[in-house]
Amino acid sequence: MTDITRQVTAVNALSSEQTEMRREVGLFGGISVLAGIMIGSGIFYIGAIVLQRSGMSLGLALLVWLVGGLVTLLSGICYAELGAMMPKSGGVYLYLREAYGERVAFMCGFANFTLANSGSIAALAVAFAAALSSMVPLDETTQKSIAVGLVCLLTAVNIRGIRAGSTVQSIFLVLKMLPILLILFAGLFMGTESPDLFAIPGETPSIMNILSMMGFAVIATLWAYEGWTNLNVIGEEIKNPKRNIPLSIILSIVGVSLLYVLFNYAVYRVIPFETIQQMVASGNYYLGTASAESLFGSAGMIVVGSAMVLAMFSSLNGCIMAFPRMYYAMARDGAFFSSLGKLHPQWKTPANAILASSAVSICLILFRSLSELTSLVAVCGMIFHSMSFYAVIILRKKYPTMERPYKVWLYPFTVFLICIIMVALIANTVINDPVTAALSFIVPLIGLGLYELLFRKNHERVVNELGYD
Numbered sequence: 430m431t432d433i434t435r436q437v438t439a440v441n442a443l444s445s446e447q448t449e450m451r452r453e454v455g456l457f458g459g460i461s462v463l464a465g466i467m468i469g470s471g472i473f474y475i476g477a478i479v480l481q482r483s484g485m486s487l488g489l490a491l492l493v494w495l496v497g498g499l500v501t502l503l504s505g506i507c508y509a510e511l512g513a514m515m516p517k518s519g520g521v522y523l524y525l526r527e528a529y530g531e532r533v534a535f536m537c538g539f540a541n542f543t544l545a546n547s548g549s550i551a552a553l554a555v556a557f558a559a560a561l562s563s564m565v566p567l568d569e570t571t572q573k574s575i576a577v578g579l580v581c582l583l584t585a586v587n588i589r590g591i592r593a594g595s596t597v598q599s600i601f602l603v604l605k606m607l608p609i610l611l612i613l614f615a616g617l618f619m620g621t622e623s624p625d626l627f628a629i630p631g632e633t634p635s636i637m638n639i640l641s642m643m644g645f646a647v648i649a650t651l652w653a654y655e656g657w658t659n660l661n662v663i664g665e666e667i668k669n670p671k672r673n674i675p676l677s678i679i680l681s682i683v684g685v686s687l688l689y690v691l692f693n694y695a696v697y698r699v700i701p702f703e704t705i706q707q708m709v710a711s712g713n714y715y716l717g718t719a720s721a722e723s724l725f726g727s728a729g730m731i732v733v734g735s736a737m738v739l740a741m742f743s744s745l746n747g748c749i750m751a752f753p754r755m756y757y758a759m760a761r762d763g764a765f766f767s768s769l770g771k772l773h774p775q776w777k778t779p780a781n782a783i784l785a786s787s788a789v790s791i792c793l794i795l796f797r798s799l800s801e802l803t804s805l806v807a808v809c810g811m812i813f814h815s816m817s818f819y820a821v822i823i824l825r826k827k828y829p830t831m832e833r834p835y836k837v838w839l840y841p842f843t844v845f846l847i848c849i850i851m852v853a854l855i856a857n858t859v860i861n862d863p864v865t866a867a868l869s870f871i872v873p874l875i876g877l878g879l880y881e882l883l884f885r886k887n888h889e890r891v892v893n894e895l896g897y898d
Contacts, residue, residue: 440478440831443515443527450518451777453592455668459660459677460684465687466656466747468602470556470737473717475653476693481709482646484634487697490692493643497650498686503847505657505682506837507818509675512661513835514824516670519758520662520751521817527827528820529765531888532877537813538759539876543792545810546752547786551793553579553745560737565728576794579742583749585829590776591666594750598743605739608732610852612717613688615724619859620698630706634836648738648854653689656744657682659751666754676679681730724793728821753782763891764884783832809869814849818844 446452454462476490483490519526526534541547550569554576562572587594660667660677667673669779699707699720708716721729751771757779760770766785773780821837821844837843859866880888 434689440828441625441662443828444831445671446516448517449772450665451591451778452666452668452670453590454595454663454666454673456673456676457867458595458599459673460681461595461602462663462747462751463509463657463660463677463681464685465598465602465743466659466751467606467654468605468609468688469553469653469656470560471653472689472692472740473733473737474714475649476689476696477651477705477714477716478644479693480705482629482642482649484639484642485709485757486629487702487704489629489639489643490646491626491694494650494690495647496643496692497647497685498689500526500647500847500850501654501657501686502650502679502682503812503843503850504818505678506675507821507844507847508658508661509678509835510821510833510837511817511824512664512674512678513671514828514831514833516664516667516674517758518663518665518761520658520755520811522755522758524817524820524824525813526762528823529816531762531885532880533816535759535764535880535884536873536876537809538765539879540809540813541752541870542664542786542789544872545875546695546748546755547789548793550580550745550748550752550786550790551576553741555794557741558737560734560741564734566717573794579745580749580787580790580794583746584783586746587775588778588780588783589752590778591663591750594746596749597746601739601743601746605736605743608736608739609688609692611725611732612721612736613692614725616695616699616720617691619724620695622701624699624702626699644853644857649856650689651854652691654682654685656747659686659747662751662754667888671832675835686743687828692717699723713865733828749787753779753786756786757782763888764880767887796799809873811851811855815848815855818847818851824836829857 476494478846479493480487483493508807514522515523515527517523522534522538525537555572557579558567558572559573561575563566567575583594583597586597657678660674660681664670664674667677696716700716700723702707703721705716708714710718713719718733721733723729725732756765756769759765760767760782762770769779769782769785771781772778822841824831826839
């Protein structure tokens with residue numbers, strides 16, 4: 430087979446909307462997946478961390494939230510182009526495979542399967558149980574039992590079909606937004622404070638110091654925006670993906686950015702600045718909780734507790750829905766355990782991949798230092814993300830004839846800009862935590878060894894059978 434024939438075959442396979450899976454997630458479903466994962470309990474406390482890193486300047490903190498949203502949007506439009514041109518399962522794994530080869534893609538997928546993605550599911554389940562415990566005291570064993578039971582419940586829901594998982598996601602997105610919007614609008618219209626957005630406490634810093642503070646604070650906002658990559662993983666189950674993937678990504682990121690800015694401004698309208706300073710100085714970062722208590726009295730804790738529980742439930746469901754599609758794509762390539770590449774005969778979901786993902790997550794729930802496990806792959810996650818952004822440039826050169834229903838704005842400047850930002854964030858992490866940064870490479874390297882030993886020959890066989898590289 431000639432190189433030209435191989436490329437034409439690859440382009441047709443990657444851009445085709447034909448699939449054995451069911452395309453049952455529409456535009457609102459796509460927005461629900463992304464916003465449902467992005468908007469978590471962090472909305473109630475990350476604002477204080479951003480404010481602290483912004484030198485306690487209210488106006489600068491709001492500007493940082495906007496910058497963080499812009500950075501996320503620049504990242505999202507890269508994924509919008511990739512997702513619209515290749516509406517297949519796998520997300521970042523697929524883009525890394527096409528741009529850099531199977532070894533790099535497998536290292537990313539293996540790190541996600543063993544720690545990052547599974548650790549996120551475990552952490553959300555444990556946090557959900559802990560949030561319940563704050564309202565109804567529960568011992569540690571009961572909390573872990575609830576966490577495991579919740580993972581099993583949502584696993585069963587998502588095995589039953591993408592429509593079932595998407596419906597749950599949409600319902601709980603609406604439910605969790607109700608208490609959050611209640612606090613937001615009550616703060617905006619009932620708050621009595623007049624926050625000074627131009628004041629910077631203490632000695633006025635230089636322009637360079639302000640930029641340094643903002644850069645450090647933006648990193649905190651990126652944790653709040655995390656989750657925007659997950660729609661592409663289920664690209665093979667999106668209706669009209671060439672339209673709905675870009676729209677869902679852009680609308681979700683813009684909407685969540687506005688929500689974060691307005692919510693934090695509403696907090697400033699409710700809590701006196703002196704009280705905010707005292708809370709942050711004492712390590713009490715839950716400004717959103719304090720706002721609810723100030724607005725609604727003792728009922729405020731019920732409002733916040735409900736919002737936090739619903740937010741974590743929604744995020745957890747979105748993760749259990751999206752993450753296994755990456756392992757399914759790997760197995761379908763012959764680059765992972767073959768059983769994970771099979772669809773359920775009735776519901777057309779990657780049932781085995783969902784079960785495997787949940788099994789690893791349940792094992793991680795039983796570990797005491799779960800946060801340490803997930804932190805080990807933080808740097809790797811940023812590296813793989815930055816590589817996927819640069820893949821936009823590589824794939825434009827590799828597949829120049831492939832249809833691109835959506836294209837990155839101001840290409841290639843936007844791609845270079847977001848890659849530079851990611852490299853700066855990686856460098857900052859390496860400088861501040863070199864041990865974790867060094868350890869974060871161990872899991873992908875182990876994955877590379879396993880690929881060579883267990884999966885390389887099978888992957889090459891599958892590639893030859895499909896007739897393209």
